[in-house]
Amino acid sequence: MSTSEASVTRIMVAVNESTIRGYPHASISSRGAFEWTVQKIVRSNASGFKLLFLHVQVPDEDGFDDMDSMYASPEDFKNMKNRDRARGLHLLEFFVTRCHEIGVACESWIKKGDPKEVICHEVKRIQPDLLVLGSRGLGPFQRVFVGTVSEFCVKHAECPVVTIKRRSDETPQDPVDD
């Protein structure tokens, strides 16, 4: 970390895609976490901050997603990988573009794996001053089935963590969606 790096507040924001079908964009809670960071923390002091966007892609369990696993060729695999990459870049582009508009410095990168484990690992590696996570704000009953990345990171990430709950007027029809 250079001296100039140390002189800004480095905020890591973990972002993911919406789970709503046909909506290939940032999730509602990711956008909420980002907007909160900009409006409440960065404010007009863009030069005092650097935002670090981490997107963790979860590998498909069977590796074939929506195509026929019996007939997947090496070419199919390659296409799949490229498609994932394009989707990840498209997601990060949204946040990077907003940062350019505001004039705040940023970096962004993609990792694969279990989001909660990867986020904590990247915190250890990057040592941000703050980790901002969006959360769907599910009740205890819903949480049992979907788990929550934020609860894990609040406990295990080696930096201060703030969880931004989704606004109730932004909750989709199925609250497990995001």
Add this chain to the structure above:
Amino acid sequence: MSTSEASVTRIMVAVNESTIRGYPHASISSRGAFEWTVQKIVRSNASGFKLLFLHVQVPDEDGFDDMDSMYASPEDFKNMKNRDRARGLHLLEFFVTRCHEIGVACESWIKKGDPKEVICHEVKRIQPDLLVLGSRGLGPFQRVFVGTVSEFCVKHAECPVVTIKRRSDETPQDPVDD
């Protein structure tokens, strides 16, 4: 909340006294939480923030503390009350003075009761943009005996919460002390 209030980021910082005997000052973790807020969030943008210091005093269980309960007179009670008040004000003075030095607006007040309950109640009433809490960063074994205010507030406070763990080089001989 007036329009001018809404245009700054209002950060509530819950502060308490040190538990170290003969050290009548802010706790190590309270000071850590405050310094983190100033250095990492407020930075040079003092006019963009307002700090709200809440100190919750825990009533003595028997109401008599270190004097002989059998012979406490109404005058003794009054003195005790005044002494508590003076200690609370002394604590808040430390943070308010620092804010004046930095040029950031602040408010401070004292409440009595169970800290975790009172903090969540005051968050509901005041609606800050962020609640900052210091934490001793105790392990699970120690936590069983001393409880943690921060864990409760992360779950129950109706605003984003960030917990600032005490730096390991600031941990006193007995880590339960603060």
